[in-house]
Amino acid sequence: MEQNMTSLIMIFGATGDLAKRKLFPSLYRLFSRNKLDKFAVIGVARRSLSNDEFQQSVRESVTSALGNKENLDEFASHFYYQSHDVADSNSYVSLKKFADQIDETYDLEGNRIFYLAMAPEFFGPIALHLKSDGLTDVKGYKRLVIEKPFGHDLESAKTLNKQIRSAFSEKEVYRIDHYLGKEMVRNIEVIRFANAIFEPLWNNRYISNIQITSSETLGVEERGRYYETSGALRDMLQNHMMQMVALLAMEPPISLTTDEVRSEKVRVFRSLRTVEGEEVKQYFVRGQYGEGTIDDVKVPNYRDETMVDKESNTETFVAGKIMIDNFRWAGVPFYIRTGKRMAAKSTKIVVQFKDIPMNLYYQPEKMLNPNLLVIHIQPEEGITLHLNAKKAGGHLDAQEVKLSFANTGIHAMNTPEGYEKLLYDCMRGDATNFTHWDEVAYSWAFVDKISAVWEKTKAEFPNYESGTMGPKAADELLEKDGFFWWPVTDLEVDICK
Numbered sequence: 001m002e003q004n005m006t007s008l009i010m011i012f013g014a015t016g017d018l019a020k021r022k023l024f025p026s027l028y029r030l031f032s033r034n035k036l037d038k039f040a041v042i043g044v045a046r047r048s049l050s051n052d053e054f055q056q057s058v059r060e061s062v063t064s065a066l067g068n069k070e071n072l073d074e075f076a077s078h079f080y081y082q083s084h085d086v087a088d089s090n091s092y093v094s095l096k097k098f099a100d101q102i103d104e105t106y107d108l109e110g111n112r113i114f115y116l117a118m119a120p121e122f123f124g125p126i127a128l129h130l131k132s133d134g135l136t137d138v139k140g141y142k143r144l145v146i147e148k149p150f151g152h153d154l155e156s157a158k159t160l161n162k163q164i165r166s167a168f169s170e171k172e173v174y175r176i177d178h179y180l181g182k183e184m185v186r187n188i189e190v191i192r193f194a195n196a197i198f199e200p201l202w203n204n205r206y207i208s209n210i211q212i213t214s215s216e217t218l219g220v221e222e223r224g225r226y227y228e229t230s231g232a233l234r235d236m237l238q239n240h241m242m243q244m245v246a247l248l249a250m251e252p253p254i255s256l257t258t259d260e261v262r263s264e265k266v267r268v269f270r271s272l273r274t275v276e277g278e279e280v281k282q283y284f285v286r287g288q289y290g291e292g293t294i295d296d297v298k299v300p301n302y303r304d305e306t307m308v309d310k311e312s313n314t315e316t317f318v319a320g321k322i323m324i325d326n327f328r329w330a331g332v333p334f335y336i337r338t339g340k341r342m343a344a345k346s347t348k349i350v351v352q353f354k355d356i357p358m359n360l361y362y363q364p365e366k367m368l369n370p371n372l373l374v375i376h377i378q379p380e381e382g383i384t385l386h387l388n389a390k391k392a393g394g395h396l397d398a399q400e401v402k403l404s405f406a407n408t409g410i411h412a413m414n415t416p417e418g419y420e421k422l423l424y425d426c427m428r429g430d431a432t433n434f435t436h437w438d439e440v441a442y443s444w445a446f447v448d449k450i451s452a453v454w455e456k457t458k459a460e461f462p463n464y465e466s467g468t469m470g471p472k473a474a475d476e477l478l479e480k481d482g483f484f485w486w487p488v489t490d491l492e493v494d495i496c497k
């Protein structure tokens with residue numbers, strides 16, 4: 001793999017929220033760790049700004065995300081601004097001239113990263129212009145980083161992909177899924193494939209079900225316009241949740257190359273049981289938040305949020321049972337749930353193992369505790385293994401014990417922000433933690449069948465109170481299979497202490 005950390009990074013949408021909150025601070029962290037060789041950034045957006053004003057906004061965003069930092073002036077001096085309307089062809093001609101000049105000044109070897117941090121309707125047109133107006137005619141590498149959402153459904157994703165692919169090859173396209181930058185999401189593979197105690201048990205003989213929860217306390221905030229066209233199914237399930245399912249379910253790749261890992265993930269997507277028509281209500285539950293209280297603050301109904309339809313049929317919560325019909329996973333439900341305005345901000349994976357054949361130690365009053373492997377993705381990062389062991393001093397009484405590993409505890413620092421890792425990977429030319437077109441296409445095909453049913457039928461919303469773990473039907477989804485959601489807040493236990 002290339003390790004050339006020299007590049008001209010062009011950020012389209014450089015005055016936007018994502019650039020300020022995530023991209024500038026992440027670049028700063030790479031800079032401060034000496035991970036960048038020669039680099040310059042051209043920020044592109046519509047409004048008119050001088051280079052000085054832009055550099056000031058870069059300094060402010062780094063300070064606001066990371067506090068006062070060293071060498072900030074030196075870092076910011078690598079940033080340039082170009083006012084540009086992405087819909088106007090003439091702008092690209094002057095942008096190309098400017099980019100060539102910066103390339104020469106910093107000796108950037110013709111390496112270019114185009115980061116599209118803009119509304120998705122611009123992705124295709126920008127990619128086409130970059131090629132037709134010569135910005136991609138470089139002697140080094142050219143890479144296109146694309147934010148989510150990648151389309152609205154399979155059809156629109158195909159159209160977008162066609163536009164992008166007429167300017168960039170698949171290997172040059174880096175589709176961001178920021179969950180793939182999270183430390184513990186990346187750890188899933190290592191936990192699975194580097195431990196002799198897990199891999200032999202990682203199948204339908206020993207695992208009864210897997211639960212993935214990604215709950216948020218935030219509501220839709222200022223994103224009503226986008227969210228009304230998306231909902232939790234497209235916003236979270238089609239991408240982040242499906243990626244976690246794939247990492248948990250895939251076969252061990254023969255090596256850790258981008259192509260091998262991606263091809264194993266694609267095999268999982270190909271094995272997904274299609275859920276359509278009448279089956280959708282047996283497998284999936286949707287919800288929309290009503291008013292409630294979070295952290296002692298009263299919060300409004302989703303339908304009363306800015307830019308939201310008073311009769312909105314958009315789901316802010318989704319729970320589902322995903323079946324993977326292959327040899328390893330036949331019969332094992334993967335339960336997923338995600339939503340806004342829930343009781344806690346938490347992303348966790350709970351792997352519940354099957355009960356042992358006979359319960360010697362808890363009978364007759366109590367049930368044996370199943371063994372659980374909990375992967376804490378956020379806010380705390382770590383692993384907890386729930387076992388049964390003898391109670392100290394007692395006769396042969398058993399009790400549940402927990403073996404915990406806290407990522408932060410070991411490294412005594414915050415783990416790097418996901419965007420930092422993804423930017424670093426992109427500069428190194430490592431696309432393993434970006435989504436391949438095939439993954440996107442399969443997961444849209446799966447999700448489209450569900451949205452087709454939901455869009456046709458009006459739901460009885462709101463159906464969960466803000467500050468709770470979603471509608472009752474989400475609990476019933478597991479109850480009818482004899483399971484229940486392991487409470488994510490209780491599982492937070494002591495791992496970070």
Ligand SMILES: NC(=O)C1=CN([C@@H]2O[C@H](COP(=O)(O)OP(=O)(O)OC[C@H]3O[C@@H](n4cnc5c(N)ncnc54)[C@H](OP(=O)(O)O)[C@@H]3O)[C@@H](O)[C@H]2O)C=CC1
Binds near residue numbers: 013119
């Ligand atoms: N914000 C976040 O936390 C996340 C965002 N994303 C994705 O990132 C992308 C950007 O989101 P976000 O930063 O929130 O969006 P914002 O609305 O905050 O920013 C949009 C940016 O696009 C620029 N822009 C708009 N129209 C044009 C135009 N015609 N020509 C040139 N520039 C233009 C704006 O510049 P100006 O104002 O000067 O016109 C601004 O810099 C979206 O795809 C979103 O889905 C994904 C995950 C998280």
Ligand SMILES: O=C1O[C@H](COP(=O)(O)O)[C@@H](O)[C@H](O)[C@H]1O
Binds near residue numbers: 216235236347
């Ligand atoms: O992609 C998105 O993710 C965030 C949740 O991300 P997290 O890293 O805070 O878990 C979600 O709020 C947003 O709606 C969605 O677009």
